Amino acid sequence: MGEERSITVAVTGASGACYAQRLLQLLDASPRVRQINLLISENGRRVFAEELDVDIPHPLNPEVADRLGLSRHKLVCFQLNDLGAPISSGSYPVDGMVIVPCSVGTLGAIATGATTNLIHRAADVMLKEGRRLILVVRETPLNAIHLQNMLTLRQLGAVILPAMPAFYHRPRTIEDLVKHFVYRILDHLGIEHPQETMWRGGRAWT
Numbered sequence: 001m002g003e004e005r006s007i008t009v010a011v012t013g014a015s016g017a018c019y020a021q022r023l024l025q026l027l028d029a030s031p032r033v034r035q036i037n038l039l040i041s042e043n044g045r046r047v048f049a050e051e052l053d054v055d056i057p058h059p060l061n062p063e064v065a066d067r068l069g070l071s072r073h074k075l076v077c078f079q080l081n082d083l084g085a086p087i088s089s090g091s092y093p094v095d096g097m098v099i100v101p102c103s104v105g106t107l108g109a110i111a112t113g114a115t116t117n118l119i120h121r122a123a124d125v126m127l128k129e130g131r132r133l134i135l136v137v138r139e140t141p142l143n144a145i146h147l148q149n150m151l152t153l154r155q156l157g158a159v160i161l162p163a164m165p166a167f168y169h170r171p172r173t174i175e176d177l178v179k180h181f182v183y184r185i186l187d188h189l190g191i192e193h194p195q196e197t198m199w200r201g202g203r204a205w206t
């Protein structure tokens with residue numbers, strides 16, 4: 001068993017709050033995770049309310065944590081305007097950061113280095129410190145600015161993991177789709193999970 005990790009999860013105003021909820025639950029349950037640093041943008045809250053019917057207060061109160069299926073004992077919630085928070089500094093140990101879902105607005109801010117909130121700053125720190133940064137970008141269709149921003153961040157070492165669920169594992173429910181996609185995020189964080197995500201060849205075509 002390796003070291004326990006501290007992971008930052010940022011939720012922004014793109015569609016796909018269900019991915020964030022499931023990721024938080026799995027990190028919360030993982031013995032490999034010691035701390036979850038949680039950041040939610042204004043529009044992240046809006047999308048949570050629209051898609052999951054959950055109004056997220058700051059800090060997360062026990063009732064809402066319960067509704068989200070979170071125990072809260074690992075969660076550290078940060079305000080978006082608190083640029084003096086520990087995760088604003090490279091000296092603070094954070095092992096990985098996931099922005100899920102990631103709007104193209106947040107993608108653009110990080111790609112240009114225009115850090116106007118703590119999500120942008122924390123991501124900037126991950127890049128400058130050479131730590132793992134995963135962006136679950138969600139938008140369709142994509143214009144040239146979005147594509148260029150993704151290329152820029154990939155070239156800087158970020159993992160671009162667009163919210164594109166797969167079907168090769170034959171999902172039967174939306175929950176199957178969401179879980180399989182979130183397990184792929186955990187694969188990129190190097191955190192073990194209960195489900196086989198490796199494609200082993202399937203049917204042999206002759």
Ligand SMILES: Cc1cc2nc3c(=O)[nH]c(=O)nc-3n(C[C@H](O)[C@H](O)[C@H](O)COP(=O)(O)O)c2cc1C
Nearest residue numbers: 012013014015041043044050103104105106138139
């Ligand atoms: C219900 C809803 C769904 C949205 N879906 C997306 C989306 O899928 N992708 C995206 O880039 N922006 C989406 N937006 C727009 C963003 O929320 C908006 O651009 C916002 O400024 C992003 O700010 P943030 O990155 O700080 O959260 C959506 C907005 C709402 C209200």
